[in-house]
Amino acid sequence: xxxxxxxxxxxxxxxxxxxxxxxxxxxxxxxxxxxxxxxxxxxxxxxxxxxxxxxxxxxxxxxxxxxxxxxxxxxxxxxxxxxxxxxxxxxxxxxxxxxxxxxxxxxxxxxxxxxxxxxxxxxxxxxxxxxxxxxxxxxxxxxxxxxxxxxxxxxxxxxxxxxxxxxxxxxxxxxxxxxxxxxxxxxxxxxxxxxxxxxxxxxxxxxxxxxxxxxxxxxxxxxxxxxxxxxxxxxxxxxxxxxxxxxxxxxxxxxxxxxxxxxxxxxxxxxxxxxxxxxxxxxxxxxxxxxxxxxxxxxxxxxxxxxxxxxxxxxxxxxxxxxxxxxxxxxxxxxxxxxxxxxxxxxxxxxxxxxxxxxxxxxxxxxxxxxxxxxxxxxxxxxxxxxxxxxxxxxxxxxxxxxxxxxxxxxxxxxxxxxxxxxxxxxxxxxxxxxxxxxxxxxxxxxxxxxxxxxxxxxxxxxxxxxxxxxxxxxxxxxxxxxxxxxxxxxxxxxxx
RNA sequence: GGUCCAGUAACUCAGUGGUAGAGUAUCUGCCUUUUAAGCAGAGAGUCGACGGUUCAAGUCCGUCCUGGAUCACCA
Numbered sequence: 125x126x127x128x129x130x131x132x133x134x135x136x137x138x139x140x141x142x143x144x145x146x147x148x149x150x151x152x153x154x155x156x157x158x159x160x161x162x163x164x165x166x167x168x169x170x171x172x173x174x175x176x177x178x179x180x181x182x183x184x185x186x187x188x189x190x191x192x193x194x195x196x197x198x199x200x201x202x203x204x205x206x207x208x209x210x211x212x213x214x215x216x217x218x219x220x221x222x223x224x225x226x227x228x229x230x231x232x233x234x235x236x237x238x239x240x241x242x243x244x245x246x247x248x249x250x251x252x253x254x255x256x257x258x259x260x261x262x263x264x265x266x267x268x269x270x271x272x273x274x275x276x277x278x279x280x281x282x283x284x285x286x287x288x289x290x291x292x293x294x295x296x297x298x299x300x301x302x303x304x305x306x307x308x309x310x311x312x313x314x315x316x317x318x319x320x321x322x323x324x325x326x327x328x329x330x331x332x333x334x335x336x337x338x339x340x341x342x343x344x345x346x347x348x349x350x351x352x353x354x355x356x357x358x359x360x361x362x363x364x365x366x367x368x369x370x371x372x373x374x375x376x377x378x379x380x381x382x383x384x385x386x387x388x389x390x391x392x393x394x395x396x397x398x399x400x401x402x403x404x405x406x407x408x409x410x411x412x413x414x415x416x417x418x419x420x421x422x423x424x425x426x427x428x429x430x431x432x433x434x435x436x437x438x439x440x441x442x443x444x445x446x447x448x449x450x451x452x453x454x455x456x457x458x459x460x461x462x463x464x465x466x467x468x469x470x471x472x473x474x475x476x477x478x479x480x481x482x483x484x485x486x487x488x489x490x491x492x493x494x495x496x497x498x499x500x501x502x503x504x505x506x507x508x509x510x511x512x513x514x515x516x517x518x519x520x521x522x523x524x525x526x527x528x529x530x531x532x533x534x535x536x537x538x539x540x541x542x543x544x545x546x547x548x549x550x551x552x553x554x555x556x557x558x559x560x561x562x563x564x565x566x567x568x569x570x571x572x573x574x575x576x577x578x579x580x581x582x583x584x585x586x587x588x589x590x591x592x593x594x595x596x597x598x599x600x601x602x603x604x605x606x607x608x609x610x611x612x613x614x615x616x617x618x619x620x621x
Numbered sequence: 622g623g624u625c626c627a628g629u630a631a632c633u634c635a636g637u638g639g640u641a642g643a644g645u646a647u648c649u650g651c652c653u654u655u656u657a658a659g660c661a662g663a664g665a666g667u668c669g670a671c672g673g674u675u676c677a678a679g680u681c682c683g684u685c686c687u688g689g690a691u692c693a694c695c696a
Binding site: 129130133184186187188189190191192193195204206208209210224225238239240242244258259260261262263264265266267273274275276277278279280281282283285286294336337338339357379381383384386387388389393395477537538539541569592593594596597607617618619620 | 633
C-alpha cells in the first residue's frame with residue numbers, strides 16, 4: 125500500500141536520527157514560554173533579546189539550502205522558525221533536515237523580524253521531541269486581505285468524525301467549537317452552583333430504567349450475573365435525593381437511548397437535569413429562561429443565532445402558550461372540546477400513526493407534534509401538556525386533564541422539558557401502572573414501574589420543580605451547528621473498513 | 622426504514638464506454654530571509670466491495686458497504 129511507502133520512508137528517517145545518537149522520543153522537554161507569550165510583545169522581546177524555548181508541533185517546513193523555515197504551533201498560537209546551518213551548527217542542522225511537518229520539536233532562540241517582516245524565532249538549537257511517522261494531510265493557508273484562504277482543507281465529513289484528532293488538528297475552528305462547549309458547560313455549573321444547587325452523580329448502570337419514554341441499552345454484569353440497563357434519564361434518582369434531604373440538585377451527564385440517529389440524535393447524549401424543592405413550574409420557567417439567556421449573552425456574547433435555516437432571537441420575553449391553543453391555531457380544532465372519535469378521525473385523515481391504547485391527550489400530542497412543534501421558531505414555552513403523556517408531572521391546578529408541564533421549543537425543536545414534579549405517591553403509582561398497561565399493549569418506550577422509587581415517595585417528597593435540557597442541542601444552537609455530530613467529539617459511527 | 626446524492630493517490634478534486642489524471646503532499650537535486658516559497662526530475666492507485674452487460678467498464682446495470690441530505694420515529 126502507498127501508505128506504507130510514506131511510513132517506510134519516515135521509519136528510515138527515524139533510523140538515521142537514531143544513527144546520529146539522537147533519541148526521537150526523549151523523556152525530557154523544557155519549554156520556557158508558550159507561543160502566545162512571544163507573540164504578545166514582539167518589540168519588547170527583540171529589545172530584551174529574551175531567549176525563548178518553545179515547544180509544539182511543526183506544522184509546515186520550507187527548506188531552502190543552508191537555511192530553512194518552519195512553523196511551530198502550540199495550543200496558544202503559531203510562530204515561524206528561522207533556522208540556518210550557520211547558527212545551528214552542522215550536526216543540529218542535520219537533525220533539522222530530518223524533521224517533517226507533524227513532528228513535535230523544541231526550538232530555542234530569540235525573536236526577530238525577517239526581511240518580509242514576519243515576526244519569527246531565530247533558532248540556535250532544535251530538539252526533536254516526538255517523530256511523526258505518518259504524514260498529516262496537507263492543508264495550506266494563504267492570508268489575503270487579512271482573511272485566510274485554505275487550500276486542500278481536511279473537509280471530508282466522514283473522515284472528520286472518524287479521525288476527530290485530525291479534524292481538531294487541521295481545522296482550528298472545530299477545536300474552537302469544543303472549547304466553547306466546555307465554556308458553556310462550565311457556565312451552567314457556575315450558574316446553578318451560585319443558586320445553591322449541588323452537583324451529584326447517580327448510576328449509569330441501573331437494574332430498572334425510568335424518567336423518560338425511550339428504549340434502553342442492555343448490558344450484563346458478570347459477577348452479579350444480572351442484566352443492567354444504561355440509564356435513559358436521571359430523574360428518578362435525583363428525586364430520591366430530594367427525599368433524602370437535599371433541596372437543590374443537578375446532574376450533567378450522559379444518557380443512552382437505543383433509538384435512531386440523525387442530525388439531532390446521538391445514541392449517547394448529554395443532559396442536564398435539575399430539581400429544586402419548594403419551586404414549581406413557574407420557577408423552572410424562570411430558571412431555564414435565565415440560564416439560556418445568560419449563556420447566550422454572557423458566555424457567547426450575542427442574542428441572535430442562525431440555526432437550522434432560521435434566525436433565532438433569544439432576547440426579549442419568551443412566548444408562553446398552551447398546547448391546546450397552539451393546536452387550535454394551526455388546525456382549527458378545539459381539542460379541549462373535541463371527542464376522541466373526532467381526533468382519531470383527524471389523525472387518520474392525515475395519516476398519523478396512533479399507538480395502541482392512545483387516549484385523548486396522546487392524540488392531542490400527536491397532532492401538536494405534527495402540525496405545531498416545527499412551526500415554533502422563536503423561543504416558546506409550550507404549556508399545559510396532557511396529563512397522560514406526563515406520568516411524572518403533577519396535574520395542573522384546576523384542570524385534572526392537564527399536567528403542570530412545559531417544553532421549551534426553539535427553531536422547531538425541543539430544548540427543555542420541565543414540570544411541577546408529582547409527589548403524591550398513590551397518584552404516581554397509578555400513573556406508572558397506566559404506563560405499564562401501555563407497555564403491555566406494545567409501547568416499548570412506556571415507563572416501567574419502579575417500586576423502590578415509589579417507596580421513596582411514600583416516605584414523603586416536598587413539592588418541587590424539575591427541568592431537563594439537552595446539552596448537545598443547546599451547544600448546537602449556541603455554536604450555530606446544524607448537526608449534533610459537530611458538537612460531540614466522537615459521535616457514534618457505524619464500524620468502518 | 623423510504624427517497625435522493627456521494628465514495629478515484631496521503632489531502633482536495635477532474636475524468637464524455639477505448640492506455641488512470643491534476644494541484645498539494647512525498648522522494649532526489651539546486652537554492653543563506655521564505656511563507657500556498659521557487660526551479661528541475663521521480664515515485665505513488667484493488668477508481669468503496671462483489672457480480673453482470675460489453676471486444677472493451679472508473680464510466681452502463683444489479684446487490685451490498687460507508688457517509689451526507691431529506692422524510693418517518695425518539696431528546
